[in-house]
């Protein structure tokens with residue numbers, strides 16, 4: 032007889048074999064007595080029905096006949112809840128998450144995303160507002176949301192419950208803006224100074240995650256869950272001592288141990304507040320897990336990581352690389368995408384990294400570039416030809432500020448007036464040559 036252990040539903044994961052519930056099977060919505068949780072949709076269904084369950088470890092599940100209450104095959108379907116059940120199939124139970132889960136890696140990431148979400152992604156919606164229009168709408172939104180993020184973090188630090196309805200409302204507004212035109216908020220997400228990182232990193236990761244989710248064609252309600260999880264993903268850092276959180280040097284292994292507790296602290300904080308979606312909670316708990324199982328908090332791997340969590344992990348890493356920190360300089364977007372690319376297949380799903388780069392671009396809107404003429408500008412639009420975006424030139428060849436910045440579309444203008452080839456020479460980090468993208472936005476708003 033294999034070992035059975037009690038697990039609270041908040042700790043359930045795909046791959047676990049549920050052998051008993053906290054109530055008689057007949058009082059549950061599930062027609063089968065014992066089943067493998069194949070995806071997060073099914074985990075959510077059990078979470079809706081029970082407080083705790085028993086999972087079986089280290090043994091094959093009972094035969095199909097033993098699983099069912101009545102005659103039937105080896106395929107069971109839990110009662111429909113929340114918009115559609117998933118299929119529970121007879122597969123080997125996983126008592127402990129496997130590292131480098133080869134079987135789940137074999138399935139294309141997007142197909143797994145669709146399967147785990149219980150619905151197929153659609154095409155991204157069309158852009159319905161120009162960058163100029165959306166920047167005007169997004170500016171006050173960012174201002175208000177910055178205030179809210181600070182308030183949330185203070186509440187968490189002082190042990191007060193979070194104002195989750197306010198956070199949800201902000202995430203809704205962010206999502207609506209990104210659905211209209213993602214470029215405005217992606218540009219604005221780069222506007223944080225060194226001392227604002229802790230506060231504004233969560234907001235940036237929310238914006239990047241929802242933009243990537245939009246690019247992947249996720250439905251609106253999924254984008255809201257994704258954005259909500261991303262918005263609160265680091266809330267647990269408010270329980271980390273300042274001496275560790277803002278240490279202007281590399282952390283010692285002991286300090287690192289403390290820092291690695293922030294996902295657990297985050298879940299404690301949100302559990303003390305109004306109930307949040309299961310997938311958003313998972314983002315908070317698991318955003319430092321990695322594809323190869325080398326992450327924390329549980330060291331789970333591959334298909335054991337919720338696809339929404341994986342989206343946030345990629346965006347979290349990207350934003351950390353392009354941001355200035357007390358112990359490191361900001362890197363350019365090109366360096367950040369190169370770092371993600373190097374980590375694809377090891378830390379991150381390769382297809383997801385590819386999609387992220389397609390979504391954000393090699394030279395993202397709002398990033399600074401130096402041209403082959405030594406002029407410096409900000410990217411104002413991406414093109415099909417990703418290495419040749421539209422650039423607003425703001426510094427001349429000697430890096431003096433131009434009185435009248437001008438736009439050049441590199442996909443159309445291949446040469447300078449004197450016949451030299453016109454290219455992007457390099458991608459620059461935020462703050463290079465004293466340029467802050469916030470100042471440059473004024474030119475876009477006046478356009």
Ligand SMILES: [Fe+2]
Pocket residue numbers: 264265293318319
């Ligand atoms: Fe984190």
